[in-house]
Amino acid sequence: MSSGPPSSTQAQPESRKDYTLRFAEDGTFQITVFSDLHFAEAENSVDGPAQDKRTVEVVKKVLDRENSKLVVLNGDLISGYGTVTDNATLYLDQIVDPIVQKDIPFATTYGNHDNQAYSKSSELFEREKTYPNSLTQNMIPGNAQAGVSNYYLQVYAASGAAEVPDVILWFFDSRGGTLPHDWVDDSVVEWFEKANANLVGQYKKTIPSLAFFHIPISSQYEFQNNPGVNPSREPGINGETVVWQGQMFDGKTGHDVAFMRALANTDGLMATFSGHDHNNDWCYKWTDTLPSQDVPGKGVNVCYGRHTGYGGYGHLARGGRQIVLKKDTLKDKEVVTWIRLEDGLVPANVTLNATYGQDEYHPLRHLELRSIAGSGSHCTQLAAGIYSTGLFVFLLMYLPLRLWN
Numbered sequence: 001m002s003s004g005p006p007s008s009t010q011a012q013p014e015s016r017k018d019y020t021l022r023f024a025e026d027g028t029f030q031i032t033v034f035s036d037l038h039f040a041e042a043e044n045s046v047d048g049p050a051q052d053k054r055t056v057e058v059v060k061k062v063l064d065r066e067n068s069k070l071v072v073l074n075g076d077l078i079s080g081y082g083t084v085t086d087n088a089t090l091y092l093d094q095i096v097d098p099i100v101q102k103d104i105p106f107a108t109t110y111g112n113h114d115n116q117a118y119s120k121s122s123e124l125f126e127r128e129k130t131y132p133n134s135l136t137q138n139m140i141p142g143n144a145q146a147g148v149s150n151y152y153l154q155v156y157a158a159s160g161a162a163e164v165p166d167v168i169l170w171f172f173d174s175r176g177g178t179l180p181h182d183w184v185d186d187s188v189v190e191w192f193e194k195a196n197a198n199l200v201g202q203y204k205k206t207i208p209s210l211a212f213f214h215i216p217i218s219s220q221y222e223f224q225n226n227p228g229v230n231p232s233r234e235p236g237i238n239g240e241t242v243v244w245q246g247q248m249f250d251g252k253t254g255h256d257v258a259f260m261r262a263l264a265n266t267d268g269l270m271a272t273f274s275g276h277d278h279n280n281d282w283c284y285k286w287t288d289t290l291p292s293q294d295v296p297g298k299g300v301n302v303c304y305g306r307h308t309g310y311g312g313y314g315h316l317a318r319g320g321r322q323i324v325l326k327k328d329t330l331k332d333k334e335v336v337t338w339i340r341l342e343d344g345l346v347p348a349n350v351t352l353n354a355t356y357g358q359d360e361y362h363p364l365r366h367l368e369l370r371s372i373a374g375s376g377s378h379c380t381q382l383a384a385g386i387y388s389t390g391l392f393v394f395l396l397m398y399l400p401l402r403l404w405n
Contacts, residue, residue: 017132019105019132019133019135020156020162021069021070021105021135021153021154021155021156021169022069022155022156022157022158022159022162023069023155023156023157023158023166023325023327024067024069024158025158025159027158027326027327027328028324028325028326028327029069029070029155029166029167029324029325029327030066030067030068030069030070030322030323030324030325031068031069031070031071031072031169031210031322031323031324031325032062032063032066032068032070032071032072032320032321032322032323032340033071033072033074033212033273033305033306033320033321033322033323034058034059034062034071034072034073034074034305034308034320035073035074035075035076035214035274035275035276035304035305035306035307035308035320035321036075036076036111036275036276036278036305036307036308036309036312037055037059037073037076037077037078037095037308037309037311038055038076038077038078038079038082038113038309038310038311038312039052039055039077039078039079039091039094039095039309039311040052040078040079040080040082040083040087040088040091040118040119040311041079041082041311041312042082043082043083043084043087044084048082051309051310051311052091052094052310052311054310054318055095055308055309055310055311055318056094056095056097056098057342058308058309058310058318058319058320058342059095059098059099059308059320060098061342061343061344062319062320062340062341062342063098063099063102063104065340065344066322066340068104068322069104069105070104070105070106070107070135070153070169071099071104071105071106071107072106072107072108072109072171072212072273073095073096073106073107073108073109074108074109074111074212074213074214074273074274074275074305075109075110075111075112075114075174075213075214075215075274075275075276076111076112076113076114076214076275076276076309076312077091077092077095077108077110077111077114077124078091078092078113078114078119078124079113079116079119079311079312080113080114080115080116080117080118080119080177081113081116081117081118082311083118083119084118086118087118088114088118088119088120088123088124089123089124089126089127092124092127092128093127096128096131096134099133100131100133103133104133105133105134105135106131106133106134106135106136107134107135107136107153107169107171107212108124108125108128108134108136108149108171109149109171109172109173109174109212109213109214110124110125110147110148110149110173110214111174111176111177111214111215111275111276112174112175112176112177112182112214112215112248112276113176113177114177115147115175115176115177115178115179116177116178117178120178121147121148121149121173121177122148125138125148125149135153136149136151136171137149137151138150138151139151139152139191139195140187140188140191143187144179145179145181145185145187146173146185146187146188146191147173147174147175147179147185147188148173149171149172149173150171150172150173150188150191150192151171152168152169152170152171152195152199153168153169153171154167154168154169155167155168155169155325157327164203165203165207166207166208166327166330167207167208167209167210167325167330168196168199168207168208168209168210168268169209169210169211169212170192170209170210170211170212171211171212171213172184172188172192172211172212172213172259173188173213174213174214174215174245174274176215176248180248180249181246181249181255182215182245182246182247182248182249183215183245183246183249183255183256183259184213184245184256184259186258186259188259189258189259189262192262193262196266200267206267206268207268208268208270208325208330208333209266209268209269209270210269210270210271210272210273210323210335211263211269211271211272211273212272212273212274213272213273213274214274214275214276215243215244215245215274215276216242216243216244216245216274216276216277216302216304217244217245217256217259217260217263217272217274217302218244218245218246218247218253218254218255218256218257218260218293219260219286219290219293219295219297219302220242220244220274220284220302221241221242221243221244221247221253222253222290222291222292222293223284223286223290223302224238224241224242225292226290226291226292227291229282229284232360232361232362233357233358233359233360233361234282234283234284234357235282235348235350235361236280236281236282236283236304236339236347236348237279237280237281237282237316238280238282239279239280239316240277240278240279240280241277242277242280243276243277244256245259253292253293257295260295260297261295263297263300264286264295264296264297264298264300265298268333269300270300270301270333270334270335270352271283271300271301271302271303271323271335271337271352272300272301272302272303273303273304273305273321273323274302274303274304274305275304275305275307277304278307278312278313278314278316279307279314279316280304281304281305281306281307281316281321281339282303282304283301283302283303283304283337283350283352283356284301284302284357285297285299285300285301285302285352285356285357286298286299286300286301286302287299287357299333299354301335301352301356303321303337303352304321305320305321306318306319306320306321306339306341308320317341317342317343317345318341318342319339319340319341319342320339320340321337321338321339321340322337322338322339322340323335323336323337324336324337329353332353332354333352333353333354334351334352334353335351335352335353336349336350336351336352337349337350337351337352338350348361
Protein backbone atom coordinates (compact mmCIF):
# COMPACT_ATOMS: atom_id res chain seq x y z
CA MET A 1 0.00 0.00 0.00
CA SER A 2 1.34 3.40 -0.87
CA SER A 3 2.43 5.60 1.99
CA GLY A 4 1.12 8.58 0.04
CA PRO A 5 2.89 11.56 -1.50
CA PRO A 6 4.96 13.85 0.67
CA SER A 7 3.33 17.08 1.72
CA SER A 8 5.06 20.42 1.33
CA THR A 9 8.01 20.51 3.71
CA GLN A 10 9.58 23.83 2.76
CA ALA A 11 9.26 26.69 5.22
CA GLN A 12 6.40 28.95 4.19
CA PRO A 13 7.14 32.67 3.94
CA GLU A 14 5.54 34.97 6.44
CA SER A 15 2.04 35.89 5.33
CA ARG A 16 1.48 39.38 3.90
CA LYS A 17 -1.85 39.25 5.79
CA ASP A 18 -3.52 41.42 3.16
CA TYR A 19 -4.06 39.58 -0.12
CA THR A 20 -6.35 42.17 -1.64
CA LEU A 21 -5.90 42.01 -5.41
CA ARG A 22 -4.57 45.28 -6.81
CA PHE A 23 -3.16 46.62 -10.03
CA ALA A 24 0.57 47.27 -10.07
CA GLU A 25 1.81 50.86 -9.85
CA ASP A 26 2.41 50.85 -13.63
CA GLY A 27 -1.30 50.24 -14.22
CA THR A 28 -1.13 46.54 -15.13
CA PHE A 29 -2.59 43.43 -13.55
CA GLN A 30 -1.14 40.07 -14.62
CA ILE A 31 -2.67 36.64 -14.12
CA THR A 32 -0.91 33.33 -14.72
CA VAL A 33 -3.22 30.40 -15.50
CA PHE A 34 -2.15 26.79 -14.99
CA SER A 35 -4.54 24.16 -16.39
CA ASP A 36 -4.69 20.37 -16.23
CA LEU A 37 -1.82 19.67 -13.86
CA HIS A 38 -3.01 16.06 -13.32
CA PHE A 39 -1.03 15.14 -10.24
CA ALA A 40 -1.35 11.68 -8.63
CA GLU A 41 -1.12 9.43 -11.67
CA ALA A 42 0.62 6.07 -11.13
CA GLU A 43 1.70 6.96 -7.61
CA ASN A 44 3.04 3.44 -6.95
CA SER A 45 5.38 3.57 -9.94
CA VAL A 46 8.62 5.40 -10.58
CA ASP A 47 7.08 7.47 -13.35
CA GLY A 48 4.20 8.96 -11.36
CA PRO A 49 6.14 10.94 -8.74
CA ALA A 50 8.75 11.87 -11.37
CA GLN A 51 6.20 13.50 -13.65
CA ASP A 52 4.68 15.35 -10.69
CA LYS A 53 8.12 16.81 -9.92
CA ARG A 54 8.45 17.91 -13.55
CA THR A 55 5.09 19.66 -13.28
CA VAL A 56 6.23 21.51 -10.16
CA GLU A 57 9.24 22.68 -12.17
CA VAL A 58 6.94 23.97 -14.93
CA VAL A 59 5.09 26.11 -12.39
CA LYS A 60 8.36 27.38 -10.89
CA LYS A 61 9.95 28.25 -14.24
CA VAL A 62 6.90 30.04 -15.60
CA LEU A 63 6.44 32.09 -12.42
CA ASP A 64 10.16 32.96 -12.38
CA ARG A 65 9.75 34.69 -15.76
CA GLU A 66 6.51 36.52 -15.07
CA ASN A 67 5.29 39.27 -12.76
CA SER A 68 2.03 37.64 -11.72
CA LYS A 69 -0.32 39.28 -9.25
CA LEU A 70 -2.58 36.21 -9.21
CA VAL A 71 -2.28 32.52 -10.13
CA VAL A 72 -5.40 30.70 -11.37
CA LEU A 73 -5.47 26.90 -11.15
CA ASN A 74 -8.10 26.23 -13.80
CA GLY A 75 -9.17 22.67 -13.10
CA ASP A 76 -7.94 19.07 -13.07
CA LEU A 77 -5.31 19.65 -10.41
CA ILE A 78 -5.58 15.96 -9.50
CA SER A 79 -6.14 12.83 -11.56
CA GLY A 80 -8.76 11.35 -9.27
CA TYR A 81 -8.53 8.07 -11.14
CA GLY A 82 -4.78 7.80 -10.56
CA THR A 83 -4.31 7.89 -6.81
CA VAL A 84 -5.09 4.64 -4.98
CA THR A 85 -5.55 6.09 -1.49
CA ASP A 86 -7.08 9.30 -0.17
CA ASN A 87 -3.95 11.32 -0.85
CA ALA A 88 -5.42 14.10 -2.96
CA THR A 89 -4.99 16.83 -0.35
CA LEU A 90 -1.31 15.94 0.03
CA TYR A 91 -0.87 16.32 -3.70
CA LEU A 92 -2.48 19.73 -3.42
CA ASP A 93 0.36 20.71 -1.07
CA GLN A 94 2.87 19.89 -3.80
CA ILE A 95 0.91 21.83 -6.42
CA VAL A 96 0.69 25.06 -4.45
CA ASP A 97 4.16 24.92 -2.87
CA PRO A 98 5.96 27.02 -5.56
CA ILE A 99 3.09 29.53 -5.45
CA VAL A 100 3.25 29.72 -1.66
CA GLN A 101 7.02 30.18 -1.75
CA LYS A 102 6.55 33.24 -3.96
CA ASP A 103 3.70 34.46 -1.73
CA ILE A 104 1.39 34.97 -4.72
CA PRO A 105 -2.38 34.78 -4.19
CA PHE A 106 -4.04 31.90 -6.02
CA ALA A 107 -7.61 31.00 -6.97
CA THR A 108 -8.97 27.67 -8.18
CA THR A 109 -11.73 26.24 -10.32
CA TYR A 110 -12.20 22.50 -9.95
CA GLY A 111 -12.39 20.15 -12.94
CA ASN A 112 -14.04 16.81 -13.58
CA HIS A 113 -10.96 14.84 -12.49
CA ASP A 114 -10.76 16.74 -9.20
CA ASN A 115 -14.00 15.06 -8.16
CA GLN A 116 -13.57 11.34 -8.72
CA ALA A 117 -13.12 8.17 -6.69
CA TYR A 118 -10.12 9.30 -4.64
CA SER A 119 -10.29 13.05 -5.04
CA LYS A 120 -13.13 15.19 -3.79
CA SER A 121 -13.29 18.87 -4.73
CA SER A 122 -14.91 19.66 -1.37
CA GLU A 123 -11.89 18.21 0.44
CA LEU A 124 -9.45 20.01 -1.84
CA PHE A 125 -11.29 23.23 -1.03
CA GLU A 126 -11.01 22.67 2.72
CA ARG A 127 -7.28 22.00 2.34
CA GLU A 128 -6.84 25.13 0.23
CA LYS A 129 -8.33 27.30 2.92
CA THR A 130 -5.44 26.40 5.24
CA TYR A 131 -3.24 28.55 2.98
CA PRO A 132 -3.57 32.28 3.68
CA ASN A 133 -2.88 33.15 0.03
CA SER A 134 -5.70 30.94 -1.27
CA LEU A 135 -8.57 33.13 -2.47
CA THR A 136 -10.80 30.24 -3.58
CA GLN A 137 -14.34 30.48 -2.25
CA ASN A 138 -17.70 28.73 -2.34
CA MET A 139 -20.39 31.40 -2.59
CA ILE A 140 -23.20 28.86 -3.02
CA PRO A 141 -22.73 26.68 0.08
CA GLY A 142 -25.22 23.94 0.86
CA ASN A 143 -25.97 23.22 -2.81
CA ALA A 144 -24.19 19.99 -3.68
CA GLN A 145 -25.42 20.03 -7.27
CA ALA A 146 -23.78 23.42 -7.86
CA GLY A 147 -20.27 22.09 -7.26
CA VAL A 148 -17.79 24.00 -5.11
CA SER A 149 -15.77 26.69 -6.90
CA ASN A 150 -18.43 29.27 -7.77
CA TYR A 151 -17.41 32.76 -6.65
CA TYR A 152 -15.98 36.10 -7.72
CA LEU A 153 -12.97 38.21 -6.76
CA GLN A 154 -12.51 41.96 -7.07
CA VAL A 155 -9.37 43.75 -8.28
CA TYR A 156 -8.72 47.28 -7.08
CA ALA A 157 -6.46 50.20 -7.96
CA ALA A 158 -2.82 50.09 -6.89
CA SER A 159 -3.39 52.38 -3.92
CA GLY A 160 -6.19 53.90 -1.93
CA ALA A 161 -9.16 52.35 -0.22
CA ALA A 162 -10.54 49.11 -1.66
CA GLU A 163 -13.99 50.51 -2.35
CA VAL A 164 -14.85 50.31 -6.06
CA PRO A 165 -13.10 47.53 -8.03
CA ASP A 166 -11.57 48.05 -11.45
CA VAL A 167 -12.13 44.41 -12.48
CA ILE A 168 -14.32 41.47 -11.42
CA LEU A 169 -13.00 37.90 -11.82
CA TRP A 170 -15.69 35.20 -12.04
CA PHE A 171 -15.01 31.52 -11.29
CA PHE A 172 -17.38 28.65 -12.10
CA ASP A 173 -17.45 24.92 -11.31
CA SER A 174 -18.22 23.00 -14.51
CA ARG A 175 -18.53 19.79 -12.46
CA GLY A 176 -18.26 16.30 -13.98
CA GLY A 177 -16.61 13.27 -12.39
CA THR A 178 -18.85 11.95 -9.61
CA LEU A 179 -21.18 14.84 -10.45
CA PRO A 180 -21.97 13.48 -13.93
CA HIS A 181 -23.67 16.65 -15.18
CA ASP A 182 -20.52 18.19 -16.66
CA TRP A 183 -21.75 21.74 -17.15
CA VAL A 184 -22.31 24.82 -15.02
CA ASP A 185 -25.55 24.17 -13.15
CA ASP A 186 -28.60 26.37 -13.78
CA SER A 187 -28.69 27.29 -10.08
CA VAL A 188 -25.18 28.74 -10.52
CA VAL A 189 -26.38 30.67 -13.57
CA GLU A 190 -29.18 32.17 -11.49
CA TRP A 191 -26.71 33.12 -8.73
CA PHE A 192 -24.33 34.62 -11.32
CA GLU A 193 -27.01 36.82 -12.88
CA LYS A 194 -28.22 38.06 -9.50
CA ALA A 195 -24.71 38.64 -8.15
CA ASN A 196 -23.70 40.57 -11.25
CA ALA A 197 -26.84 42.71 -11.10
CA ASN A 198 -26.14 43.43 -7.42
CA LEU A 199 -22.59 44.52 -8.21
CA VAL A 200 -23.78 46.84 -10.98
CA GLY A 201 -26.34 48.31 -8.61
CA GLN A 202 -23.84 48.65 -5.76
CA TYR A 203 -21.20 50.43 -7.83
CA LYS A 204 -23.60 52.26 -10.16
CA LYS A 205 -21.64 51.17 -13.20
CA THR A 206 -20.52 48.17 -15.23
CA ILE A 207 -17.22 46.68 -14.04
CA PRO A 208 -14.99 44.99 -16.66
CA SER A 209 -14.66 41.27 -15.98
CA LEU A 210 -13.10 37.92 -16.88
CA ALA A 211 -14.45 34.40 -16.32
CA PHE A 212 -12.69 31.09 -15.60
CA PHE A 213 -14.10 27.54 -15.81
CA HIS A 214 -12.53 24.21 -16.64
CA ILE A 215 -14.70 22.64 -19.37
CA PRO A 216 -15.19 24.72 -22.55
CA ILE A 217 -18.63 26.00 -23.52
CA SER A 218 -20.30 24.31 -26.48
CA SER A 219 -20.07 27.44 -28.65
CA GLN A 220 -16.33 26.73 -28.75
CA TYR A 221 -17.07 23.35 -30.32
CA GLU A 222 -19.52 24.89 -32.75
CA PHE A 223 -17.00 27.54 -33.80
CA GLN A 224 -14.29 24.94 -34.33
CA ASN A 225 -16.67 22.93 -36.51
CA ASN A 226 -17.98 25.88 -38.54
CA PRO A 227 -16.53 28.34 -39.56
CA GLY A 228 -13.37 26.77 -38.11
CA VAL A 229 -10.19 28.00 -36.45
CA ASN A 230 -8.09 30.19 -38.73
CA PRO A 231 -4.40 29.82 -37.74
CA SER A 232 -3.69 33.43 -38.69
CA ARG A 233 -6.72 35.02 -37.05
CA GLU A 234 -7.02 32.61 -34.11
CA PRO A 235 -3.37 31.66 -33.64
CA GLY A 236 -2.47 28.80 -31.36
CA ILE A 237 -2.63 25.03 -31.28
CA ASN A 238 -5.83 23.47 -32.60
CA GLY A 239 -4.93 19.86 -31.97
CA GLU A 240 -8.15 18.10 -31.00
CA THR A 241 -11.92 18.27 -31.16
CA VAL A 242 -13.42 20.43 -28.43
CA VAL A 243 -14.97 18.42 -25.58
CA TRP A 244 -17.73 20.80 -24.54
CA GLN A 245 -19.85 21.12 -21.41
CA GLY A 246 -22.30 18.21 -21.40
CA GLN A 247 -20.46 16.11 -23.99
CA MET A 248 -19.28 13.53 -21.47
CA PHE A 249 -22.82 13.17 -20.10
CA ASP A 250 -24.73 12.29 -23.26
CA GLY A 251 -22.76 13.62 -26.23
CA LYS A 252 -25.30 16.35 -26.91
CA THR A 253 -24.92 20.12 -27.05
CA GLY A 254 -27.34 22.45 -25.35
CA HIS A 255 -26.87 21.68 -21.66
CA ASP A 256 -24.92 24.92 -21.15
CA VAL A 257 -27.21 27.26 -23.12
CA ALA A 258 -28.38 29.07 -19.97
CA PHE A 259 -24.77 29.58 -18.89
CA MET A 260 -23.72 30.81 -22.32
CA ARG A 261 -26.59 33.27 -22.49
CA ALA A 262 -25.67 34.60 -19.07
CA LEU A 263 -22.04 35.07 -20.14
CA ALA A 264 -23.01 36.77 -23.40
CA ASN A 265 -25.44 39.09 -21.61
CA THR A 266 -22.90 40.20 -18.99
CA ASP A 267 -21.93 43.75 -19.96
CA GLY A 268 -18.22 44.28 -19.49
CA LEU A 269 -17.22 40.61 -19.81
CA MET A 270 -14.02 40.72 -21.85
CA ALA A 271 -12.94 37.07 -22.06
CA THR A 272 -13.40 33.57 -20.71
CA PHE A 273 -10.69 30.96 -20.09
CA SER A 274 -10.98 27.18 -19.89
CA GLY A 275 -8.79 24.06 -20.05
CA HIS A 276 -9.78 20.38 -20.33
CA ASP A 277 -8.62 19.79 -23.93
CA HIS A 278 -4.87 19.31 -23.59
CA ASN A 279 -4.01 19.83 -27.25
CA ASN A 280 -5.76 23.17 -27.73
CA ASP A 281 -4.67 26.69 -26.73
CA TRP A 282 -6.44 29.03 -29.20
CA CYS A 283 -8.83 31.94 -28.64
CA TYR A 284 -11.74 33.15 -30.75
CA LYS A 285 -14.18 36.05 -30.70
CA TRP A 286 -17.70 34.86 -30.00
CA THR A 287 -19.89 37.29 -31.92
CA ASP A 288 -22.98 36.40 -33.91
CA THR A 289 -24.96 33.20 -33.70
CA LEU A 290 -23.11 30.18 -35.03
CA PRO A 291 -24.64 27.97 -37.74
CA SER A 292 -25.66 25.27 -35.26
CA GLN A 293 -26.38 27.42 -32.22
CA ASP A 294 -28.70 30.36 -31.62
CA VAL A 295 -26.70 31.99 -28.82
CA PRO A 296 -25.01 35.25 -29.94
CA GLY A 297 -21.79 35.89 -28.05
CA LYS A 298 -21.83 39.69 -28.39
CA GLY A 299 -18.07 39.98 -28.78
CA VAL A 300 -16.83 37.97 -25.80
CA ASN A 301 -13.39 36.44 -26.39
CA VAL A 302 -13.25 32.72 -25.59
CA CYS A 303 -9.84 31.19 -24.83
CA TYR A 304 -8.08 28.02 -23.82
CA GLY A 305 -5.19 27.88 -21.40
CA ARG A 306 -2.23 25.56 -21.90
CA HIS A 307 -1.70 22.02 -20.64
CA THR A 308 0.60 22.51 -17.66
CA GLY A 309 1.09 19.07 -16.11
CA TYR A 310 3.06 16.05 -17.21
CA GLY A 311 0.10 13.96 -16.12
CA GLY A 312 -2.72 13.36 -18.56
CA TYR A 313 -2.54 12.87 -22.31
CA GLY A 314 -0.88 15.23 -24.78
CA HIS A 315 2.58 15.91 -26.18
CA LEU A 316 2.66 19.72 -26.36
CA ALA A 317 5.37 21.60 -24.52
CA ARG A 318 4.09 22.43 -21.05
CA GLY A 319 3.41 25.95 -19.84
CA GLY A 320 0.75 28.39 -18.70
CA ARG A 321 -1.40 31.16 -20.14
CA GLN A 322 -0.57 34.76 -19.21
CA ILE A 323 -3.21 37.49 -19.05
CA VAL A 324 -2.37 41.18 -18.72
CA LEU A 325 -4.95 43.89 -18.12
CA LYS A 326 -4.07 47.57 -18.46
CA LYS A 327 -6.11 50.17 -16.63
CA ASP A 328 -5.97 52.63 -19.52
CA THR A 329 -7.44 50.09 -22.01
CA LEU A 330 -10.10 48.48 -19.82
CA LYS A 331 -12.68 50.83 -21.35
CA ASP A 332 -11.86 49.24 -24.71
CA LYS A 333 -12.25 45.70 -23.31
CA GLU A 334 -8.66 44.94 -24.24
CA VAL A 335 -6.78 41.90 -22.93
CA VAL A 336 -3.18 41.03 -23.81
CA THR A 337 -2.43 37.31 -23.55
CA TRP A 338 0.27 34.81 -24.40
CA ILE A 339 1.46 31.28 -23.58
CA ARG A 340 4.69 31.03 -21.57
CA LEU A 341 6.39 27.67 -22.04
CA GLU A 342 8.58 26.09 -19.39
CA ASP A 343 11.69 26.68 -21.53
CA GLY A 344 10.91 30.40 -21.58
CA LEU A 345 9.63 30.69 -25.15
CA VAL A 346 6.40 32.42 -26.10
CA PRO A 347 4.88 30.86 -29.25
CA ALA A 348 2.16 33.49 -29.69
CA ASN A 349 1.22 36.85 -28.21
CA VAL A 350 -2.20 38.29 -29.09
CA THR A 351 -4.36 41.24 -28.13
CA LEU A 352 -8.01 40.46 -27.53
CA ASN A 353 -9.68 43.69 -28.61
CA ALA A 354 -12.45 44.92 -30.88
CA THR A 355 -10.69 43.66 -34.01
CA TYR A 356 -9.49 40.29 -32.72
CA GLY A 357 -10.71 37.65 -35.13
CA GLN A 358 -10.07 40.04 -38.01
CA ASP A 359 -6.43 40.90 -37.30
CA GLU A 360 -3.81 38.73 -38.97
CA TYR A 361 -1.15 37.17 -36.74
CA HIS A 362 2.00 35.59 -38.11
CA PRO A 363 4.08 34.97 -35.00
CA LEU A 364 7.70 33.94 -35.35
CA ARG A 365 8.28 30.47 -34.00
CA HIS A 366 11.09 31.53 -31.71
CA LEU A 367 9.53 34.71 -30.40
CA GLU A 368 10.22 35.24 -26.72
CA LEU A 369 8.75 37.70 -24.25
CA ARG A 370 11.22 38.51 -21.52
CA SER A 371 10.08 40.14 -18.33
CA ILE A 372 12.40 42.87 -17.12
CA ALA A 373 12.07 44.04 -13.56
CA GLY A 374 13.95 46.99 -12.17
CA SER A 375 13.44 49.84 -9.76
CA GLY A 376 9.91 48.68 -9.12
CA SER A 377 8.84 48.96 -12.75
CA HIS A 378 7.30 46.30 -14.93
CA CYS A 379 7.86 46.21 -18.65
CA THR A 380 8.10 43.67 -21.43
CA GLN A 381 10.37 43.44 -24.39
CA LEU A 382 9.73 41.33 -27.47
CA ALA A 383 12.86 39.77 -28.90
CA ALA A 384 12.83 37.61 -32.03
CA GLY A 385 15.12 34.58 -32.01
CA ILE A 386 18.23 34.97 -34.16
CA TYR A 387 17.36 31.85 -36.10
CA SER A 388 13.92 33.04 -37.21
CA THR A 389 15.11 36.55 -38.02
CA GLY A 390 18.06 35.27 -40.04
CA LEU A 391 15.89 32.83 -41.95
CA PHE A 392 13.37 35.56 -42.78
CA VAL A 393 16.09 37.90 -44.07
CA PHE A 394 17.66 35.11 -46.11
CA LEU A 395 14.38 34.20 -47.79
CA LEU A 396 13.58 37.86 -48.42
CA MET A 397 16.84 38.32 -50.32
CA TYR A 398 17.32 34.91 -51.89
CA LEU A 399 13.91 34.14 -53.36
CA PRO A 400 13.64 37.32 -55.52
CA LEU A 401 17.08 36.57 -56.97
CA ARG A 402 16.01 33.02 -57.85
CA LEU A 403 12.80 34.26 -59.46
CA TRP A 404 14.65 36.99 -61.38
CA ASN A 405 17.10 34.47 -62.79
